[in-house]
Amino acid sequence: MLPRANLGFTPKILSTLRAGYGIAPLRADVIAGLTVAVVALPLAMAFGIASGASPDKGLITAVIAGFLISLLGGSRVQVGGPTGAFVVIVFNVIALHGYDGLLIATFLAGIILIVAGYSKLGQIIKFIPHPVVTGFTAGIALIIASSQVSDFLGMKISKIPADFIPKWSAYIGAVNTIDMPTVIVGVASLTVIVLLRKFAPKLPAYLIAIVIAVAAARFLGLSIDTIGTRFPNMPTGIPVPSIPVFSFDKIREVLPSAFTIAFLAGIEALLSAVVADGMTGYRHRSNQELVGQGMANIASACFGGLPATGAIARTATNIRAGARTPVAGMMHAAFLLAFILFGGDLMKLVPMAALAAILFMVAWGMSEYGSFIHLLKMPSDDRAVLLLTFGLTVMLDLTVAIGVGVVLASLMFMSRMAKAVQIGSRENGDEGQEDDNQRASLPSGVEVFRITGPFFFGVASELLDTLHRIGERPTVFILRLRLMPFLDTTGANALQAFIEECTGNAIQVIFAGIQPQPLRLLSAMGLGAASPRVRHVPSYDDAIMLALELRGQKPADANVLELERSIGLPR
Numbered sequence: 001m002l003p004r005a006n007l008g009f010t011p012k013i014l015s016t017l018r019a020g021y022g023i024a025p026l027r028a029d030v031i032a033g034l035t036v037a038v039v040a041l042p043l044a045m046a047f048g049i050a051s052g053a054s055p056d057k058g059l060i061t062a063v064i065a066g067f068l069i070s071l072l073g074g075s076r077v078q079v080g081g082p083t084g085a086f087v088v089i090v091f092n093v094i095a096l097h098g099y100d101g102l103l104i105a106t107f108l109a110g111i112i113l114i115v116a117g118y119s120k121l122g123q124i125i126k127f128i129p130h131p132v133v134t135g136f137t138a139g140i141a142l143i144i145a146s147s148q149v150s151d152f153l154g155m156k157i158s159k160i161p162a163d164f165i166p167k168w169s170a171y172i173g174a175v176n177t178i179d180m181p182t183v184i185v186g187v188a189s190l191t192v193i194v195l196l197r198k199f200a201p202k203l204p205a206y207l208i209a210i211v212i213a214v215a216a217a218r219f220l221g222l223s224i225d226t227i228g229t230r231f232p233n234m235p236t237g238i239p240v241p242s243i244p245v246f247s248f249d250k251i252r253e254v255l256p257s258a259f260t261i262a263f264l265a266g267i268e269a270l271l272s273a274v275v276a277d278g279m280t281g282y283r284h285r286s287n288q289e290l291v292g293q294g295m296a297n298i299a300s301a302c303f304g305g306l307p308a309t310g311a312i313a314r315t316a317t318n319i320r321a322g323a324r325t326p327v328a329g330m331m332h333a334a335f336l337l338a339f340i341l342f343g344g345d346l347m348k349l350v351p352m353a354a355l356a357a358i359l360f361m362v363a364w365g366m367s368e369y370g371s372f373i374h375l376l377k378m379p380s381d382d383r384a385v386l387l388l389t390f391g392l393t394v395m396l397d398l399t400v401a402i403g404v405g406v407v408l409a410s411l412m413f414m415s416r417m418a419k420a421v422q423i424g425s426r427e428n429g430d431e432g433q434e435d436d437n438q439r440a441s442l443p444s445g446v447e448v449f450r451i452t453g454p455f456f457f458g459v460a461s462e463l464l465d466t467l468h469r470i471g472e473r474p475t476v477f478i479l480r481l482r483l484m485p486f487l488d489t490t491g492a493n494a495l496q497a498f499i500e501e502c503t504g505n506a507i508q509v510i511f512a513g514i515q516p517q518p519l520r521l522l523s524a525m526g527l528g529a530a531s532p533r534v535r536h537v538p539s540y541d542d543a544i545m546l547a548l549e550l551r552g553q554k555p556a557d558a559n560v561l562e563l564e565r566s567i568g569l570p571r
Contacts, residue, residue, distance in 0.1 A: 033331025070329025122286025139393025154182025
């Protein structure tokens with residue numbers, strides 16, 4: 001058995017197999033894998049087409065990356081493959097840098113994910129604000145739905161623009177080219193999916209809709225666009241793996257996209273793993289999950305596939321179908337491989353309108369409209385982050401949207417934290433009255449400030465400002481730090497400047513009740529307990545006693561301490 005310290009980087013399949021694996025769990029995993037494969041088959045083809053590639057690329061990704069995500073990941077029942085989150089970024093990378101550029105970006109994203117995993121960044125999901133996640137997810141959903149309008153309506157457009165506004169301008173200009181047989185197939189497919197999901201949710205609605213669409217088009221002799229007419233030279237089977245051809249210029253061009261792919265892959269995989277934990281009661285290994293995702297993306301790039309990550313819907317289907325171990329995800333990939341090898345000709349019969357209907361439903365599920373509407377009722381800061389991230393995702397660029405959203409959310413959080421920090425001699429109630437009460441209880445020539453809350457760069461300048469606002473300069477200054485849980489470098493520099501100014505004015509400084517983290521940082525700056533420039537005492541009572549000694553007064557003057565207790569100031 002591996003030492004417990006190493007379990008964080010042990011693929012989940014090793015742990016589950018060591019616990020014992022027999023015929024019963026194998027049977028359950030095979031059934032679950034077949035069930036998920038039936039769901040994943042049309043999705044993989046649809047994501048391949050929506051990404052600006054071809055359906056075989058989506059299937060290759062589902063097979064190669066899906067197998068490795070289950071084999072090497074840190075989740076017991078995670079199912080991976082291409083997802084809707086990548087559609088926008090993949091489409092843009094292909095448009096700007098070609099498919100070779102996408103393979104390089106995917107390969108680099110895999111390396112980034114592995115580095116992130118071994119750097120123990122698996123908990124990073126906790127630091128992505130919910131309005132940012134909801135905003136860019138809803139934006140991606142709108143872009144995916146918009147990209148399928150032409151196929152759903154059978155429009156004749158030679159080249160559809162990539163940007164949102166020009167895309168819809170092209171649609172409006174091509175209204176007179178709408179093909180009614182295509183619309184009928186698309187609407188019928190969408191209706192079948194909606195009805196099955198409502199009245200028979202256990203059935204594979206996407207696959208049934210495709211089978212009905214293929215049958216209708218064949219028996220009615222409809223002349224509509226299919227995968228075969230759109231991709232007449234689409235290869236079947238799995239290609240021979242090869243490492244993408246790298247060049248310094250190409251790496252520099254696609255590196256921002258690689259970071260975006262890695263970010264999306266990591267976030268969606270960890271979200272999916274958290275959902276799986278909630279459904280099963282197991283716990284995933286977040287850092288190993290990132291490592292597994294990284295290896296899967298590197299392999300996908302070598303086989304000519306798309307970026308991949310954990311898929312929440314397919315993972316949930318896997319769990320409901322009775323999956324026990326990662327073998328279920330591996331079996332899902334094996335069943336998809338069998339379809340590629342023996343059913344490639346059937347793919348060419350699938351109407352594009354049916355795939356568009358599937359992607360409409362995927363976009364609706366991604367939109368998180370409930371969370372979106374709920375966040376619109378939240379405080380103005382959260383609404384601003386949500387709407388800005390959503391708008392930038394749709395109108396500009398996903399990378400910019402995520403960056404701006406996270407930065408804006410962070411700045412707003414720091415602003416709220418700065419407002420919560422108090423510097424002075426107040427705590428609760430009427431601030432002016434408490435200032436007067438505390439100062440009245442002090443020995444002559446002694447001043448006291450209390451810092452309440454984290455002391456960071458957002459509030460660091462306030463300490464000196466507060467010092468400058470007081471009237472007569474004292475000879476002893478007490479800083480009460482028991483309620484300051486965190487100190488950053490800027491805050492520490494502000495404390496150092498405060499001490500230097502006090503020292504220059506012959507004021508002795510006492511720190512009372514400092515907590516461990518601020519003490520460690522100040523000690524590294526030479527302001528620890530051994531520093532001659534500042535005195536450290538464990539409590540406010542001790543600070544008063546020391547101030548009396550420094551003032552040359554007898555510590556027996558206990559009236560001061562009694563008055564402190566009478567007004568209820570914390571020690």
